[in-house]
Amino acid sequence: MKKVELAGLEKTVFYEKLENGLDIYMIPYDDKKNYYISYATRFGSITTEFTPEGKKRQIKVPNGVAHFLEHKMFENENRESPFVFGSKYGTGYNAMTSFDSTQYICYGTKYFLENLEFLLSFVNEPYFTDENVEKEKGIIAEELKMHEDIAETVLEDKLREITYKNHPRRIDIGGSVEDIQKITKEDLYNCYNTFYKPNNMFLLIVGSFNKNEALKTIKDTLNNYENHKSGTIIQKKYKEPDSVFKKEETITKNIQIPKVGVALKINKDKLKFKDDFKLDLYLQMLLSTMFGISSDFRETLREEKLFNSFYTSMESADNFRVLQFVSETNEPDKFINYLKKSIKEIEVKEEDLNRIKKVWIANEVKMIDIIDNTVYNQYDDILKYGNVIPDKIDIIRSLNKKEIDKIIKNINLNNIAVVKMLPNK
Amino acid sequence: MKYKSIDMGSYNLHLIKTKKFKTITVKINFRNKIHKEDITVRNLLTDLLTHSTKNYKTKKELVIKTQDLYAINLTAGNTRLGDHINTEFTLSCLNDKYTEKDNFSNSLEFFSEVIFNPNVENKEFNHEVFDLIYDNAKTSLTGIKENSSYYSLIRCLENMDPTSPMSYRMVGYLSDLESTTPKSIYEYYENMIKKDRVDISVIGDFNTKEMEQSIKKYFKFNTYKKKVKIKTLKSDKKIIRKKIIKEQENNKQSKLAIGCRIQPLKPFERNYTLTLYSLILGGFADSKLFNEVREKSSLVYYINSIPNKLDNTLLIRAGISKENFDKAIKLIEKQLTLMKKGDFTEEDITKAVQIYKNSLEEIEENPSYLMEAYYLMDLIGIDDLDTRRIKINEVTKDDIIKVAKKIKIDTIYLLEGDES
Numbered sequence: 001m002k003k004v005e006l007a008g009l010e011k012t013v014f015y016e017k018l019e020n021g022l023d024i025y026m027i028p029y030d031d032k033k034n035y036y037i038s039y040a041t042r043f044g045s046i047t048t049e050f051t052p053e054g055k056k057r058q059i060k061v062p063n064g065v066a067h068f069l070e071h072k073m074f075e076n077e078n079r080e081s082p083f084v085f086g087s088k089y090g091t092g093y094n095a096m097t098s099f100d101s102t103q104y105i106c107y108g109t110k111y112f113l114e115n116l117e118f119l120l121s122f123v124n125e126p127y128f129t130d131e132n133v134e135k136e137k138g139i140i141a142e143e144l145k146m147h148e149d150i151a152e153t154v155l156e157d158k159l160r161e162i163t164y165k166n167h168p169r170r171i172d173i174g175g176s177v178e179d180i181q182k183i184t185k186e187d188l189y190n191c192y193n194t195f196y197k198p199n200n201m202f203l204l205i206v207g208s209f210n211k212n213e214a215l216k217t218i219k220d221t222l223n224n225y226e227n228h229k230s231g232t233i234i235q236k237k238y239k240e241p242d243s244v245f246k247k248e249e250t251i252t253k254n255i256q257i258p259k260v261g262v263a264l265k266i267n268k269d270k271l272k273f274k275d276d277f278k279l280d281l282y283l284q285m286l287l288s289t290m291f292g293i294s295s296d297f298r299e300t301l302r303e304e305k306l307f308n309s310f311y312t313s314m315e316s317a318d319n320f321r322v323l324q325f326v327s328e329t330n331e332p333d334k335f336i337n338y339l340k341k342s343i344k345e346i347e348v349k350e351e352d353l354n355r356i357k358k359v360w361i362a363n364e365v366k367m368i369d370i371i372d373n374t375v376y377n378q379y380d381d382i383l384k385y386g387n388v389i390p391d392k393i394d395i396i397r398s399l400n401k402k403e404i405d406k407i408i409k410n411i412n413l414n415n416i417a418v419v420k421m422l423p424n425k
Numbered sequence: 426m427k428y429k430s431i432d433m434g435s436y437n438l439h440l441i442k443t444k445k446f447k448t449i450t451v452k453i454n455f456r457n458k459i460h461k462e463d464i465t466v467r468n469l470l471t472d473l474l475t476h477s478t479k480n481y482k483t484k485k486e487l488v489i490k491t492q493d494l495y496a497i498n499l500t501a502g503n504t505r506l507g508d509h510i511n512t513e514f515t516l517s518c519l520n521d522k523y524t525e526k527d528n529f530s531n532s533l534e535f536f537s538e539v540i541f542n543p544n545v546e547n548k549e550f551n552h553e554v555f556d557l558i559y560d561n562a563k564t565s566l567t568g569i570k571e572n573s574s575y576y577s578l579i580r581c582l583e584n585m586d587p588t589s590p591m592s593y594r595m596v597g598y599l600s601d602l603e604s605t606t607p608k609s610i611y612e613y614y615e616n617m618i619k620k621d622r623v624d625i626s627v628i629g630d631f632n633t634k635e636m637e638q639s640i641k642k643y644f645k646f647n648t649y650k651k652k653v654k655i656k657t658l659k660s661d662k663k664i665i666r667k668k669i670i671k672e673q674e675n676n677k678q679s680k681l682a683i684g685c686r687i688q689p690l691k692p693f694e695r696n697y698t699l700t701l702y703s704l705i706l707g708g709f710a711d712s713k714l715f716n717e718v719r720e721k722s723s724l725v726y727y728i729n730s731i732p733n734k735l736d737n738t739l740l741i742r743a744g745i746s747k748e749n750f751d752k753a754i755k756l757i758e759k760q761l762t763l764m765k766k767g768d769f770t771e772e773d774i775t776k777a778v779q780i781y782k783n784s785l786e787e788i789e790e791n792p793s794y795l796m797e798a799y800y801l802m803d804l805i806g807i808d809d810l811d812t813r814r815i816k817i818n819e820v821t822k823d824d825i826i827k828v829a830k831k832i833k834i835d836t837i838y839l840l841e842g843d844e845s
Binding site for chain 1: 445446519564569571709723745779790791
């Protein structure tokens with residue numbers, strides 16, 4: 001096992017790569033009672049065109065298949081479902097599908113090894129039948145309808161749809177109710193056999209457990225799955241233009257307060273900045289200093305009564321970074337104009353930069369204190385950057401005005417997509 | 426972990442000393458009898474107090490101050506506990522070990538500024554700030570139907586009993602908002618500081634004596650307050666016929682909310698048996714409702730039951746397609762009947778006990794949960810965590826059947842969408 005110290009956080013990551021290619025990250029705590037395990041594959045909703053394991057031709061599976069597959073992993077032929085098993089031990093089981101990954105999680109306070117073994121086992125035992133696939137469609141349709149009633153979700157989906165021209169990020173993670181009707185057990189097996197391979201997966205364990213016992217259980221359990229060997233993954237590459245697909249679109253919905261979504265699309269290769277992790281920090285720094293809760297931008301919005309709620313986020317899609325701004329406002333047009341103007345005039349002040357750095361470092365310390373937060377934080381880094389970032393705090397400290405100014409200079413600040421959502425009556 | 430409760434005369438101080446966390450969290454609770462018209466005012470008030478103060482005149486200035494104190498978190502909110510309204514201010518701050526000397530003390534001073542030194546001139550809240558907070562509240566209240574899940578819940582409760590506190594909308598009411606002024610809300614604020622029952626809790630790694638001194642220094646309440654016990658809401662109302670109410674909204678999914686009344690329970694039933702009953706019925710992913718309505722019938726994505734022991738109610742909620750309404754109701758009612766008939770196993774009880782015990786341990790890993798647990802122990806007389814761990818084992822199958830027989834559906838509410 002390789003030891004990696006998380007500098008400034010008094011925690012150690014124990015890393016091991018198994019012969020079959022699986023990456024294992026373990027962060028033991030000696031002062032907590034609970035644990036949290038995440039078993040993940042780098043397969044999410046954006047992968048629908050690929051060459052299945054053992055076949056020669058590329059296929060297209062229906063949208064929403066990764067999420068559907070996640071649901072069906074909870075069905076087993078020879079063992080009880082995770083819900084039943086978890087209830088017996090008082091542990092919780094769940095799973096989440098995102099654009100670029102699917103994770104299966106287990107959290108609890110007791111019977112760690114039993115649950116670790118169970119989690120690894122059920123994710124390695126697919127059992128899809130025509131009947132159980134059919135049965136799931138009603139459940140997932142209700143899940144999708146639930147999301148369609150949440151205005152912000154619909155707005156963000158629409159915003160991605162007009163930001164990207166070809167990249168599958170423009171399609172909702174779960175697909176549509178019509179998409180999922182087409183899904184068959186063959187689709188699920190094609191995806192499973194291709195992407196649920198150890199070299200495409202990782203395991204993250206945080207909390208109260210013994211690392212040596214854990215490693216032994218992992219090896220013993222995975223030994224039962226002889227076919228569980230690494231494969232080669234060939235999937236479709238998408239050519240995405242630099243500019244946003246559409247500049248503006250207006251939609252209506254059963255809402256009372258208008259909502260606005262704005263996206264700034266950036267081709268990161270044009271920024272000429274080599275370090276991806278640091279570049280992402282700078283782009284987030286730009287959001288925090290210019291549009292965060294202590295920014296002049298927000299203060300003006302408050303004074304002018306231009307918003308009710310407002311949040312920003314950044315997403316990555318291959319070589320693209322997209323900064324998103326979502327707001328609820330009674331004055332959508334005024335708001336959009338002001339936001340566009342502010343984006344064009346972006347200039348980060350040194351004192352703001354230094355203050356936000358202090359906030360980020362404090363937040364890293366706070367996050368390591370709660371096990372769930374440590375999992376979320378490390379999971380993101382492993383998924384995005386292929387590893388944990390041991391010197392994160394030092395990197396945050398090293399952020400400076402000179403570098404961020406250079407990055408901003410290279411961003412095309414006019415490359416903006418806007419979605420307006422208005423009440424439909 | 427060491428717990429100490431100190432009577433400070435005008436308030437109770439609860440100190441929970443533990444090395445578990447890198448943060449120190451301080452909570453101040455104000456509590457009084459709930460009146461429907463006060464809810465909106467209290468919401469405005471917590472928004473005003475956390476927006477700006479006399480020395481930090483704008484939200485921006487206030488936020489910058491919190492960031493300079495190594496990103497302290499400052500939050501406030503209102504909840505209802507039985508017949509009381511509870512206003513809670515929370516400060517969460519990194520221990521000085523991870524920041525610098527006196528950072529906690531400075532944070533506490535700032536916290537006291539937020540509560541005792543509001544942005545007020547001539548006994549009125551600053552008009553510009555008031556306007557802004559008022560406008561935001563108005564927008565939120567206008568958009569209440571956008572959260573269809575919450576909206577269906579409050580409509581269900583309002584149909585159960587529009588006069589009981591259980592149906593009060595904790596987001597507030599537009600009509601009450603309109604009658605609030607910068608002056609009236611300041612008067613309300615003064616009253617709250619003077620007359621509410623106050624509790625202060627602190628959790629983290631600190632020196633108990635020093636902490637007591639610091640709290641005494643920064644939080645001075647002058648009046649002596651009599652202890653008021655929180656009462657559970659009356660549950661003797663007879664259900665003559667269960668009500669079925671459907672209202673339409675232009676949504677994709679229909680939201681189902683079923684309100685049940687619970688006949689009077691003994692303390693043990695309230696704190697233990699009811700919890701296990703609800704877990705078995707619809708409290709976890711291997712519950713009767715989850716298995717029957719979701720896994721076997723594919724009618725829902727989510728379905729659950731949640732008891733409110735202070736209100737003597739049990740709520741069952743699910744998202745369904747409108748054409749499945751009858752099917753879903755039939756299945757749910759069947760599960761309630763089966764619980765009464767004792768159609769559940771000892772294994773079901775063991776599972777529910779495990780889930781319960783696990784949740785107790787999760788409480789111990791989270792400063793906020795822990796503080797709440799101690800606060801409620803004092804307030805509504807529930808047992809401490811260790812006692813709970815033991816007593817939960819004493820619940821028998823017969824106990825659960827007895828409680829099951831005291832639970833009856835009062836109102837079935839459907840916020841009907843327009844898609845099938």
